[in-house]
Amino acid sequence: MSKTKEELAPHIDEIKKALKEEVKPHEIETELETFVNTYGISLPEAKRAVIKKFGGDPRVLSPKRTYTVNDLRTGLFRVDIQGRVLTLSKRTYERDGQERVLFSGILADETGKIEFTAWDDYGLEEGKAYRFSNSYTKQWRGRTQLNLGNNTTVTSLSDDALPPVEEIQQDALMNIDRLIQMGGAPGVKVEGFIVGIRNGSGLVFRCPECNRVLQKKSCMIHGNVEGKPDLRIKGIVDDGYGALYLIAGREVTESVLDHDLDQCLKIASERMDPSSIQDMLEERLMSRYVSVSGNVFTDDYGTTMLVNALNHESRDVKDEANEMLEAVEG
Amino acid sequence: MADQTRNRREVAWRIFAREYNASRYVIKKEEEMAPSYVISPLGAMANRVYISGVVTEVENIGTDNEPFWRVRVTDPTGVFYLSAGQYQPEASKTISKLKVPSFVSVLGKTRTYTPEGGSMYVSILPETIVEADRSSRDLWILDTVKKTRERLNCITEALAMESPVEEELMEMGFPRVVANGALKAIEMYDKIPLEEFREMLLDPLRTLTEAEDEFLTAQATRGISEEESSLRKELLRLIEELDTNGEGAVYQELMEKVVELKMDRDETEDTITKLLDDGHLFEPVLGRLKRV
Numbered sequence: 246m247s248k249t250k251e252e253l254a255p256h257i258d259e260i261k262k263a264l265k266e267e268v269k270p271h272e273i274e275t276e277l278e279t280f281v282n283t284y285g286i287s288l289p290e291a292k293r294a295v296i297k298k299f300g301g302d303p304r305v306l307s308p309k310r311t312y313t314v315n316d317l318r319t320g321l322f323r324v325d326i327q328g329r330v331l332t333l334s335k336r337t338y339e340r341d342g343q344e345r346v347l348f349s350g351i352l353a354d355e356t357g358k359i360e361f362t363a364w365d366d367y368g369l370e371e372g373k374a375y376r377f378s379n380s381y382t383k384q385w386r387g388r389t390q391l392n393l394g395n396n397t398t399v400t401s402l403s404d405d406a407l408p409p410v411e412e413i414q415q416d417a418l419m420n421i422d423r424l425i426q427m428g429g430a431p432g433v434k435v436e437g438f439i440v441g442i443r444n445g446s447g448l449v450f451r452c453p454e455c456n457r458v459l460q461k462k463s464c465m466i467h468g469n470v471e472g473k474p475d476l477r478i479k480g481i482v483d484d485g486y487g488a489l490y491l492i493a494g495r496e497v498t499e500s501v502l503d504h505d506l507d508q509c510l511k512i513a514s515e516r517m518d519p520s521s522i523q524d525m526l527e528e529r530l531m532s533r534y535v536s537v538s539g540n541v542f543t544d545d546y547g548t549t550m551l552v553n554a555l556n557h558e559s560r561d562v563k564d565e566a567n568e569m570l571e572a573v574e575g
Numbered sequence: 576m577a578d579q580t581r582n583r584r585e586v587a588w589r590i591f592a593r594e595y596n597a598s599r600y601v602i603k604k605e606e607e608m609a610p611s612y613v614i615s616p617l618g619a620m621a622n623r624v625y626i627s628g629v630v631t632e633v634e635n636i637g638t639d640n641e642p643f644w645r646v647r648v649t650d651p652t653g654v655f656y657l658s659a660g661q662y663q664p665e666a667s668k669t670i671s672k673l674k675v676p677s678f679v680s681v682l683g684k685t686r687t688y689t690p691e692g693g694s695m696y697v698s699i700l701p702e703t704i705v706e707a708d709r710s711s712r713d714l715w716i717l718d719t720v721k722k723t724r725e726r727l728n729c730i731t732e733a734l735a736m737e738s739p740v741e742e743e744l745m746e747m748g749f750p751r752v753v754a755n756g757a758l759k760a761i762e763m764y765d766k767i768p769l770e771e772f773r774e775m776l777l778d779p780l781r782t783l784t785e786a787e788d789e790f791l792t793a794q795a796t797r798g799i800s801e802e803e804s805s806l807r808k809e810l811l812r813l814i815e816e817l818d819t820n821g822e823g824a825v826y827q828e829l830m831e832k833v834v835e836l837k838m839d840r841d842e843t844e845d846t847i848t849k850l851l852d853d854g855h856l857f858e859p860v861l862g863r864l865k866r867v
């Protein structure tokens with residue numbers, strides 16, 4: 246069935262967006278027409294093929310439009326999603342000499358949390374549940390972010406459409422590969438084995454001026470200074486799907502060690518070896534199965550979690566094994 | 576896509592020894608320094624693995640000054656072969672102090688070797704070895720069963736599709752890396768013995784559900800005649816009884832017992848050899864026998 250130019254126009258537009266506006270519309274039109282009208286390829290298949298041909302990723306055309314948070318990835322259009330607004334903040338900015346408002350916050354559902362930006366005032370309120378239709382995703386500071394733009398409509402949902410705030414605030418368990426693909430996310434949890442404790446873990450001394458960790462009692466900016474003691478963990482957790490760098494501050498490190506900073510300073514001076522605290526961390530963490538939660542971001546060094554909590558998983562291995570045995574024997 | 580492949584650390588796959596050792600293909604890009612990936616029959620695409628098990632043998636095939644270590648780490652399905660030399664200083668140092676037997680967890684790079692005209696062998700180049708305990712070993716088994724089963728299920732689904740694609744498998748809930756690996760395995764292996772691998776999962780699970788002792792005895796006596804099975808059981812029991820200080824039973828004392836109990840000496844020696852070959856017994860030092 247032949248298609249007219251008018252019928253193809255919206256699809257050409259969509260392909261153009263999928264190709265990040267890098268290909269001229271008439272080139273897309275020629276290709277699409279050939280596939281559809283000359284070779285009789287169905288429109289969805291033809292669209293995929295054209296995007297592939299120009300080096301794009303046809304997955305952005307996914308027929309699925311209703312998403313959950315953990316389905317989201319960069320470069321999606323016409324996203325329908327429902328969630329609860331956990332946080333909301335307002336900023337003003339200037340464009341074309343006019344003052345405009347911009348809202349940003351965190352949206353959550355049962356599967357996870359995502360940062361969003363609303364380029365207009367939709368009357369959103371913290372704690373309330375909404376459906377966003379025709380929103381889109383893009384990359385912002387290495388992470389996937391949800392955007393509410395010109396074509397987005399917002400509908401209020403009844404409060405029982407989603408789990409209550411306290412429940413939804415819990416960090417959702419994510420697979421590390423997905424987390425890396427998304428470039429990170431706020432408030433997530435991963436589970437896996439600690440496969441590395443990196444040098445610079447344990448007892449460190451920081452510059453009182455700039456807080457940088459001193460190397461050989463010297464700050465790279467402020468030279469020789471009297472360092473302030475601190476505790477931290479730099480580690481690696483691996484869940485079998487991906488590996489994630491971890492950075493944990495004093496509070497988490499103290500709870501892992503079961504010793505506070507003063508006690509650690511004492512131990513280090515008794516053993517005359519500041520690295521003895523790193524050894525203690527290795528003993529307590531290496532090869533352990535843990536769950537860690539926090540905020541994840543991506544920079545030049547890779548994808549890293551700033552850890553809010555680190556727990557050894559206590560599980561009934563025998564029980565789980567029995568269940569699985571039944572499933573395997575099935 | 577937002578995939579930070581450049582600075583992405585290689586994931587460590589969970590895989591049992593039998594599946595790992597059955598790997599026959601490797602993907603290596605032409606570029607220099609490009610990572611290589613062992614493709615297992617169930618679609619693990621492993622540049623790195625994380626394993627846990629019992630050290631059953633440590634051997635230095637180098638010199639005292641320049642040691643080169645060969646280590647066998649046994650899991651409930653088979654044996655991982657590790658080797659480490661001067662370029663693995665940290666791992667080598669740990670290996671030199673390893674006790675046999677003991678639980679270890681190993682993070683390592685996958686290595687392959689293909690003799691001319693032969694098929695590929697795999698081993699592990701350890702990056703980090705740490706002493707472990709039973710609880711972390713058990714959690715590794717549980718995690719590895721889960722992940723192996725997920726790969727099995729993914730391949731099964733993919734084989735049922737006319738032209739399987741990654742996206743479709745992901746829609747079904749399989750993680751991206753698993754879907755990707757399943758398609759690679761299907762492409763490379765002519766025939767994947769899915770049923771064998773499904774059955775392989777039973778032994779690891781049983782180590783977790785059955786009392787350890789019962790399990791090992793059951794495993795040591797599976798698939799053999801009743802007569803030999805009872806002899807094996809009796810010998811394992813005697814060896815345990817004579818192992819009073821944990822350093823193993825003295826061979827001489829065992830043989831005295833054998834004579835005392837009027838057991839057939841030749842048959843007993845044969846059976847001990849078999850138990851040693853199958854990895855149910857080992858010699859911590861010459862002249863002593865110990866159960867794994």
Ligand SMILES: [Zn+2]
Nearest residue numbers: 452455464467
């Ligand atoms: Zn400074």
